[in-house]
Amino acid sequence: DTEVTQTPKHLVMGMTNKKSLKCEQHMGHRAMYWYKQKAKKPPELMFVYSYEKLSINESVPSRFSPECPNSSLLNLHLHALQPEDSALYLCASSQFPGADTEAFFGQGTRLTVV
Amino acid sequence: QKEVEQNSGPLSVPEGAIASLNCTYSDRGSQSFFWYRQYSGKSPELIMSIYSNGDKEDGRFTAQLNKASQYVSLLIRDSQPSDSATYLCAVASVTGNQFYFGTGTSLTVIP
Numbered sequence: 350d351t352e353v354t355q356t357p358k359h360l361v362m363g364m365t366n367k368k369s370l371k372c373e374q375h376m377g378h379r380a381m382y383w384y385k386q387k388a389k390k391p392p393e394l395m396f397v398y399s400y401e402k403l404s405i406n407e408s409v410p411s412r413f414s415p416e417c418p419n420s421s422l423l424n425l426h427l428h429a430l431q432p433e434d435s436a437l438y439l440c441a442s443s444q445f446p447g448a449d450t451e452a453f454f455g456q457g458t459r460l461t462v463v
Numbered sequence: 464q465k466e467v468e469q470n471s472g473p474l475s476v477p478e479g480a481i482a483s484l485n486c487t488y489s490d491r492g493s494q495s496f497f498w499y500r501q502y503s504g505k506s507p508e509l510i511m512s513i514y515s516n517g518d519k520e521d522g523r524f525t526a527q528l529n530k531a532s533q534y535v536s537l538l539i540r541d542s543q544p545s546d547s548a549t550y551l552c553a554v555a556s557v558t559g560n561q562f563y564f565g566t567g568t569s570l571t572v573i574p
Contacts (some may be wrong), residue, residue: 380560391551391564392507404560439506446560449495449514452553454506 352376355440355455363463364430370458372423372440378453380446381423383415384439386457392439398423399446430462466490467554469565477573482539484568486552489533495555496528496535497562500548507551511537542572 353374362368372381379400384392397405398417406415412434414426423440437459443452466489476482484498495514499507513519513526513535525538535554539546552565 382562391567394561394563397560399560437506441562450555451497451509451512452562453509454499457506 353440353442353453353455355438355458357458358456359459359461361461361463362427362430364432366430367426367428369427370425370438370440370460372425372442372455373421374442374453375421376442376444376453377420378442378444379420380443380450380452381417382441382443382452383423383425384441384454386437386439396425397446404446427460430460432462435460435462467552467563467565469550469552469568471566471568473569473571475571475573476542478542478544480542480572482542482546482570482572484537484539484550484552484570486535486537486554486565487533488535488552488554488563488565490554490556491530491533492557493533493554494557496526497553497555498524498526498535498537499551499553499564500546501551501567502548510550539570542570544572544574547571 381398383395386392396415401417416424437457440455441452443450498511501507511526513528523540527536549567
């Protein structure tokens with residue numbers, strides 16, 4: 350089973366709203382990732398969690414706030430977003446941080462900021 | 464961010480032909496390489512991983528890696544219309560904590 354589950358599948362939010370994206374995996378993976386993908390572009394890495402600790406932040410604006418409450422769950426808290434933040438947000442996980450490990454993606458959350 | 468380049472296409476091949484997808488990367492220390500398939504509006508799906516120089520075959524797919532040339536490719540034999548998608552090359556950093564994606568190649572298999 351290589352399932353990564355993301356909720357919600359679609360989200361529309363206003364620029365003053367606060368919302369959260371959720372990602373869950375039960376494969377025992379110890380590395381989890383958030384990516385952002387705009388139309389016709391490749392996924393862009395946002396954050397990496399290794400063993401529930403934030404290991405990489407790719408200079409993401411503070412209006413995006415990640416959280417890893419436990420080894421199975423990854424959240425992305427959203428606040429005061431801009432219309433240009435509208436994109437497909439992808440969560441991925443891999444067995445462990447390090448080379449020679451495959452990453453599996455969830456189905457994504459399609460976010461629209463109005 | 465490390466550079467991962469792909470021929471952007473679009474690439475069109477007739478059904479039953481071989482599709483060849485190419486990828487080059489700039490970080491000589493990269494150790495792990497992956498091919499993902501992404502259908503329009505869907506998330507990336509892992510097709511192949513390759514870690515050592517040479518060829519790796521899985522069904523109709525063959526990945527080829529040449530670390531000296533910093534080059535990785537994907538061959539799809541007996542292409543089917545269902546193979547029509549964008550193919551993303553991904554390279555893991557030396558630490559393995561970051562997967563960097565290429566720009567993707569759009570493939571269309573014509574029935």
